[in-house]
Amino acid sequence: MLSKIPIDLEKITKENLDKEILRAGIIAELDAINLYEQMAALAQNPDIKVILLDIAKEEKTHVGEFQALLLANDAEQVKELAAGKEEVEEELSK
Numbered sequence: 814m815l816s817k818i819p820i821d822l823e824k825i826t827k828e829n830l831d832k833e834i835l836r837a838g839i840i841a842e843l844d845a846i847n848l849y850e851q852m853a854a855l856a857q858n859p860d861i862k863v864i865l866l867d868i869a870k871e872e873k874t875h876v877g878e879f880q881a882l883l884l885a886n887d888a889e890q891v892k893e894l895a896a897g898k899e900e901v902e903e904e905l906s907k
Contacts, residue, residue: 850866852865
């Protein structure tokens with residue numbers, strides 16, 4: 814099942830619009846990755862499987878592009894990603 818953009822982009826303030834556009838782009842790419850990988854798992858033709866997985870890999874690059882732009886434009890996101898990483902490292906070190 815594909816996600817719906819959780820907010821109406823037309824109602825976003827001008828200062829937050831670019832960040833929300835980037836987040837919507839990330840959502841779309843993650844949906845595409847999930848879809849292509851699920852289809853690849855079901856595909857019976859090995860050529861189709863190979864191409865679907867290759868396309869999924871390209872979508873992962875797109876996630877990285879959107880994320881790089883988001884991190885360049887949202888200092889709070891940078892801080893919270895670092896905090897999340899620290900929490901995981903702390904939990905896994907127990």
